Amino acid sequence: MSAHENEGKMILDVNNLHASVEGSPILKGLNLSVKPGEVHAIMGPNGSGKSTFANVLAGREDYTVDSGSVSYSGLDLLDLDPEERACEGIFLAFQYPVSIPGISNAYFLRSALNAVRRYREESEVDAVDFLQLVREKMKLVGMDEKLLQRSVNDGFSGGEKKRNEILQMAVLDPKLAILDETDSGLDIDALRIVAEGVNALRGGDRAFIVVTHYQRLLDYIVPDHVHVLSEGQIVRSGDKTLAHELEREGYSWLESGHAREKTQEAS
Amino acid sequence: MSEAEELQKLADKEYEFGFVTDVESDSLPPGLDEDTIREIVRRKGEPDWLLEYRLKAFRHWQTMEDPAWAKVNKNVVNYQDLIYYSAPKPKKQLESLDEVDPELLETFEKLGISLEEQKRLSNVAVDAVFDSVSVATTFSDKLAELGIIFCSFSEAVKEHPELVRKYLGSVVPYTDNFYSALNSAVFSDGSFCYIPKGVACPMELSTYFRINAAGTGQFERTLIVADEGSTVSYLEGCTAPMRDENQLHAAVVELVALEEATIKYSTVQNWYPGDADGVGGIYNFVTKRGLCKGDRSKISWTQVETGSAITWKYPSCILQGDDSIGEFYSVALTNNFQQADTGTKMVHLGKRTKSTIISKGISAGKGQNTYRGLVDIKKGAEDARNFSQCDSMLLGDRCGAHTFPYVEVRNPSAKVEHEATTSKIGEDQIFYCNQRGISTEDAVSMIVNGFCKEVFSELPMEFAVEAQKLLAVSLEGSVG
Ligand SMILES: Nc1ncnc2c1ncn2[C@@H]1O[C@H](COP(=O)(O)OP(=O)(O)OP(=O)(O)O)[C@@H](O)[C@H]1O
Ligand SMILES: [Mg+2]
Numbered sequence: 205m206s207a208h209e210n211e212g213k214m215i216l217d218v219n220n221l222h223a224s225v226e227g228s229p230i231l232k233g234l235n236l237s238v239k240p241g242e243v244h245a246i247m248g249p250n251g252s253g254k255s256t257f258a259n260v261l262a263g264r265e266d267y268t269v270d271s272g273s274v275s276y277s278g279l280d281l282l283d284l285d286p287e288e289r290a291c292e293g294i295f296l297a298f299q300y301p302v303s304i305p306g307i308s309n310a311y312f313l314r315s316a317l318n319a320v321r322r323y324r325e326e327s328e329v330d331a332v333d334f335l336q337l338v339r340e341k342m343k344l345v346g347m348d349e350k351l352l353q354r355s356v357n358d359g360f361s362g363g364e365k366k367r368n369e370i371l372q373m374a375v376l377d378p379k380l381a382i383l384d385e386t387d388s389g390l391d392i393d394a395l396r397i398v399a400e401g402v403n404a405l406r407g408g409d410r411a412f413i414v415v416t417h418y419q420r421l422l423d424y425i426v427p428d429h430v431h432v433l434s435e436g437q438i439v440r441s442g443d444k445t446l447a448h449e450l451e452r453e454g455y456s457w458l459e460s461g462h463a464r465e466k467t468q469e470a471s
Numbered sequence: 472m473s474e475a476e477e478l479q480k481l482a483d484k485e486y487e488f489g490f491v492t493d494v495e496s497d498s499l500p501p502g503l504d505e506d507t508i509r510e511i512v513r514r515k516g517e518p519d520w521l522l523e524y525r526l527k528a529f530r531h532w533q534t535m536e537d538p539a540w541a542k543v544n545k546n547v548v549n550y551q552d553l554i555y556y557s558a559p560k561p562k563k564q565l566e567s568l569d570e571v572d573p574e575l576l577e578t579f580e581k582l583g584i585s586l587e588e589q590k591r592l593s594n595v596a597v598d599a600v601f602d603s604v605s606v607a608t609t610f611s612d613k614l615a616e617l618g619i620i621f622c623s624f625s626e627a628v629k630e631h632p633e634l635v636r637k638y639l640g641s642v643v644p645y646t647d648n649f650y651s652a653l654n655s656a657v658f659s660d661g662s663f664c665y666i667p668k669g670v671a672c673p674m675e676l677s678t679y680f681r682i683n684a685a686g687t688g689q690f691e692r693t694l695i696v697a698d699e700g701s702t703v704s705y706l707e708g709c710t711a712p713m714r715d716e717n718q719l720h721a722a723v724v725e726l727v728a729l730e731e732a733t734i735k736y737s738t739v740q741n742w743y744p745g746d747a748d749g750v751g752g753i754y755n756f757v758t759k760r761g762l763c764k765g766d767r768s769k770i771s772w773t774q775v776e777t778g779s780a781i782t783w784k785y786p787s788c789i790l791q792g793d794d795s796i797g798e799f800y801s802v803a804l805t806n807n808f809q810q811a812d813t814g815t816k817m818v819h820l821g822k823r824t825k826s827t828i829i830s831k832g833i834s835a836g837k838g839q840n841t842y843r844g845l846v847d848i849k850k851g852a853e854d855a856r857n858f859s860q861c862d863s864m865l866l867g868d869r870c871g872a873h874t875f876p877y878v879e880v881r882n883p884s885a886k887v888e889h890e891a892t893t894s895k896i897g898e899d900q901i902f903y904c905n906q907r908g909i910s911t912e913d914a915v916s917m918i919v920n921g922f923c924k925e926v927f928s929e930l931p932m933e934f935a936v937e938a939q940k941l942l943a944v945s946l947e948g949s950v951g
Contacts, residue, residue, distance in 0.1 A: 262902075262906050263905070263906075264902055265898070265902070266898070285905070286902060286905035286906055287905045287906075287908055287909060287910050287911070289906075290905065290906050290907055290908040291908045295906075296906050298903065298906075301903070302897065302899050302900050302902075302903040304900055304903070304904075304917070304918060304921055305921055305922065305924075306920065306921025306922055306923070306924035306925075307917055307918070307920070307921035307924075312904075312907075312917070313907075315909055315913070315917065316904075316907035316908050316909055317908075319907070319908040319909050319910070319913070320907075320908040323908065355921065372907065376907065376908070
């Protein structure tokens with residue numbers, strides 16, 4: 205495991221992670237290392253644990269970490285509350301964004317931004333500066349400004365919810381963004397716009413973990429690494445061509461059993 | 472911090488306004504009989520007709536039984552142990568704020584309503600009631616220019632006896648219920664307000680009630696009369712210091728709206744709810760009723776209730792005038808061992824009368840929250856309309872919400888709609904906020920505020936913010 209450290213600074217280092225939900229083990233020894241600026245795609249069959257992994261990284265309470273370690277920017281991630289993780293720069297774009305009736309999108313996002321800024325000991329942004337910032341970011345994701353005054357995700361269409369996640373990401377300026385099936389429910393144009401939004405945020409040290417089922421998204425957001433998660437483990441890793449292969453062949457090869465060997469060499 | 476811990480912390484939150492003002496008071500000994508009433512009348516220098524009124528009410532009260540019907544548990548109140556008159560000394564007529572006891576002013580400042588400030592800066596006229604005697608009235612002069620009367624009830628009895636006599640008990644007769652009978656017998660002070668024909672009151676009128684002396688039952692009396700074509704918005708805010716024994720508060724509020732008049736009555740109630748073990752706290756048994764007497768008149772009740780150990784309160788509207796409108800917007804929060812049984816009665820008498828009920832109940836800790844409403848459409852109420860919406864939110868799993876919407880329709884042309892929902896504050900909502908950097912405490916308060924938005928948006932601007940803060944304080948843990 206210390207082999208990773210020798211390779212240079214990692215933004216995220218997941219080591220032999222075991223996690224369970226309501227007593228049943230879901231993640232069974234997951235290993236993953238992400239360097240600053242990298243984009244990792246995670247693919248894998250339904251129910252293999254992709255969202256679970258994303259939620260464990262974000263610190264959701266109902267997911268119990270049984271063993272293993274996660275270090276993030278030199279911190280013991282598992283030691284932090286969910287809001288501390290967020291303030292430290294972890295952002296999760298939810299597979300199913302939650303609605304908060306009665307609270308405007310603008311108010312919510314400004315509260316979030318100011319919470320993060322307070323944590324970072326930066327000054328809070330006032331309503332005017334915030335509006336300027338958010339308008340600029342809305343253009344990036346092609347979102348209608350009317351959605352700012354609507355309640356958070358309340359009555360939003362599937363695509364509007366996903367764009368809203370990316371808008372929040374753009375405003376909160378994370379160091380590690382985890383996108384959980386942000387492409388599902390998006391039409392072709394929306395997919396392109398969202399992907400362009402993500403690409404605009406690429407660069408520098410910001411890293412991404414992109415969970416998706418489809419090669420299509422990865423045509424726009426070209427990953428540095430592609431991993432296949434199956435039954436709570438990463439069973440295969442490769443470069444972007446792995447996604448094409450999966451698109452062609454599906455996951456039936458997982459049954460054949462020699463998947464496990466391949467993962468070692470690739471990671 | 473986990474949600475469970477957070478919720479527990481809410482339950483541990485201590486009451487912020489628990490301090491006792493050290494003022495000598497001039498009180499009657501505990502106990503209640505006809506002599507007590509005569510003594511109240513003598514000390515207040517009231518006319519004979521009012522003594523008669525009080526005595527009739529008292530005799531009627533003696534024939535009545537302490538009600539135990541609502542869905543609440545309470546200790547039996549011993550009415551002979553209560554003090555029925557408590558006035559801070561000195562009780563001479565006060566000409567200006569400078570004469571007010573500095574201790575009292577300090578109390579008001581702790582409550583965040585510095586009268587000095589109010590007088591200078593704001594356009595809110597405050598009639599502050601400290602225990603039983605109204606100590607300071609601001610803005611009366613400015614209002615007097617428009618013919619608006621806004622003064623303590625005692626002063627109104629002296630200065631405007633014809634108005635008081637005409638309307639006192641006209642909406643809530645002393646025979647109405649146990650507490651209105653008791654109040655009518657022993658009420659000590661309160662606020663009186665009259666808006667003349669065609670006048671739109673240019674500022675919010677506001678009363679702050681505060682229960683201070685130990686063991687005093689407080690029996691406030693409020694009467695607001697809006698003459699033809701006038702409008703007024705009134706805000707009542709309440710706090711009480713921490714006391715171990717339960718204190719009784721049995722106010723009566725009467726509103727009268729004549730033709731095309733509008734009265735908006737908003738309450739923010741933050742009385743001491745008792746401690747985390749359910750000891751102490753205010754018993755708040757209030758009778759509030761508005762009469763839409765004239766055609767096209769409108770009465771709107773908005774209440775935000777976060778305090779008291781037990782609250783029984785049903786602000787109601789009698790829609791007598793044709794095309795008159797009654798509205799009820801309510802947020803009731805119960806925490807720890809608090810019990811709230813509130814709701815409204817909308818009695819439709821006139822043609823094309825309309826009523827709207829929006830009730831939001833929030834229960835935390837072991838709080839019990841009950842909505843009890845009656846929509847009563849009488850025979851002559853042609854084409855009456857009602858819309859009711861009762862939503863409950865539960866924080867944690869040791870609290871409860873109950874909804875009892877009663878509907879009586881005696882005219883087939885009526886249209887009555889009712890919607891009700893109960894939701895648990897979602898862990899997924901809280902996690903969503905957490906993931907964006909927002910603490911659980913702020914998330915809970917945000918979600919609850921969103922839930923109450925339709926009611927808060929009915930409050931006068933200045934107080935909507937205050938109500939939101941109050942709700943946040945009532946919900947928050949005590950860490951700063
Ligand atoms: N709260 C929960 N309670 C019980 N089981 C759960 C819970 N959350 C996840 N699981 C189970 O954990 C397993 C992994 O689920 P997860 O959502 O992580 O899969 P996924 O890889 O994201 O799948 P998909 O591609 O369908 O989104 C599934 O079998 C799921 O039923
Ligand atoms: Mg998933």
